[in-house]
Amino acid sequence: MKSTLTVLAVVLSIASFAGMLRLKTDVESLAGKRARLVAEHSRLREEKQVLEAELAHLAQPATLHRFAAKRGYVPLATTMLVPMNPEAGGGDGMVE
């Protein structure tokens, strides 16, 4: 009985040790993976911030005005509006 208990204790100890070792290895591996993902997320977020800022800068009204002016567009005035096909009721507005 005693030797059986001893054997069981030894087997349990070895199994526990192996389990802990495996667990530790897995945790370390996952921690490393997570650290890489966090770093990647941080980098991508930073890039996204920069791109959003650049987009906002490029799309600011003053920039669009300059592009529009280069191509000969002028601000739309109501007197430029022409009702198309006034007799019919359907259809969306169309641009000449």
Place this chain on the structure above:
Amino acid sequence: MAWWNKPKRGAETPKPFAFQRKGQPVQRHRVKVRHQQGYRVPERAEVYGKGVQLRAMVVVFALCLLMGSMAVQLAYVAVMPATEPRVSIREMPKEALRRGDIYDRNGVLLATTLKTYSLYADPKRVLDANEIARAVPKVLPDVKAQRIRRLLADPSRRFVWLKRRLTPAEAQQVHTLGLPGLGFREEFVRVYPQQKVASHVLGAVDVDSNGLAGVERKFNDSLRKGEDLQLAIDVRAQDILASSVKEVLDKSEAKSGWGVVMDARTGEIVAMVSLPDYDPNHFGNYPDEARFNRAVLASYEMGSTFKIFTLAQGLAAGHITPATQIDCREPIHIGRYTIKDYHAKGKVLTATEIIRYSSNIGASKIADMGGPEEQQDFMRKLGMLQPLDIGVAEVGPVRYPDNWGRIQTFTISFGHGMMVTPMHLVAAVAALTTDGYYRVPSVVKGGSGQPSHKVVDMRTVRDVRDLMRDVVTSGSGRNAQVAGYDVGGKTGTAEKATAHGYSGTKNVVSFVAAVPMEQPKYVTLVMLDEPKRGYHTGGLAAAPAVGQFIQRMGMLAGLQPDMGKVAAERLALERKAGVRHTTAAKPHAVAMQDRAQPQPRGEVHEAFRAAGIVD
């Protein structure tokens, strides 16, 4: 007898240990001595008797305890649900320090925070300060060698900034130098990609990301926590208002100009401009004059725009109707003051005509019907007697007479003797033209959150709308007319107060408008400080700017123009210019269906056919 002391079968019974007591183990060091004395050599088990067994059991028990706890721990890990990993202190603190972004009402980015690198030196670790003083200025020209030498002269210091906020290219160049004692620290820099657009709303931050002005200062705490902020500002409206004010500012050579656009139904400030303005990316480079937000921080005598309130008060109290006739033939003499009209008509005017011709005499007489207390109470309801917090750090004062008597009632009736900010004026006009409820204006999307309160009833609102519309169709606000839109408004021209009384040549001119007048959606105010002759009234300088703003912003804001009126205006313009278009040679135009006005289509089509625009 214990099993290990039992004699072997057939063997002579050995002499037992004389000193061995029953049940006690044999001590190792005595075995050899006793063996020499003729005693039997004890077996191994006899030597490590019960005492050894006890120790072994203790060790086994300890091991079992250890393994058991490990097993429990394993079971706990296996069975319990995974928890969110705690953020490492090394990973995230800088992200947590990132200041929140600011967006306009449509989600356009107005302010954000980007990572940058700042260069520092550790004088103790510097091997050759002269080398750093020679090399660094070559890649960073604005860092002077003399300054570097001075900073590095004291080796007891462990940290000195050489330059903050380097570009990535600059940081790489410095890094390539490979000089010991230099280092980089990651920092965050506030960036305003729209540059000057909405600068006075946004404000700016200092080098340590503390808000200095505008919403950056007002919402400093929440922004520092990383919370984003969405404003009611629309960058399109903001830009159009700025360009409209700028255009008339340049023409009129005024010292400054400012404007406000408010969503009349919600109290949201859609645009707020104060020129000259500044680029918040370089806040420190601009003078105080450019940083000064005239739309909320400065208070003025508003002039004739106040007549809207005088008429509304009289209408609400039942003293007058739009048709009530007031004798405006003679100036009013009260005390040492004489109240007269700028455009004297010298006749009896109706209430409508008093607004149309901006009669000071008429406004004074209407205000006198209610007296000082009624006027003061009405102004209080319109929020004119207390500073206005709209969500930016700047809150301008209001000034009104301590002794509010009859003379003060007369002068306040036409906008003198009381000073409020432009924002006060806009909020009050919105209340009188929308639904009669006063709403605290706010630059934050969703409004101020403060409850609205009733000022006047809808009958008064309708009358005020008619009066303001009449000013634009027949009065001093004609320059604000826009084809297709029913614009209503009121001009204001106030002489500036000087040390020697009111100046006869320096004016603050204004025009406040609501559009569309049938059910106002936006209230717009433009003001100019000291425009030159030819632009010296609200009708000449400010009204065109408001008209231009409505012209450009109307369709962007979803205000459908009345196509019948547009066609008529267009026809009139083309006839005036003597232009005839054929179908093949029509001017560039955006064509749209007029769904809101199905009835005039035929007439419009006929008009265009008559003009040769369409077949």
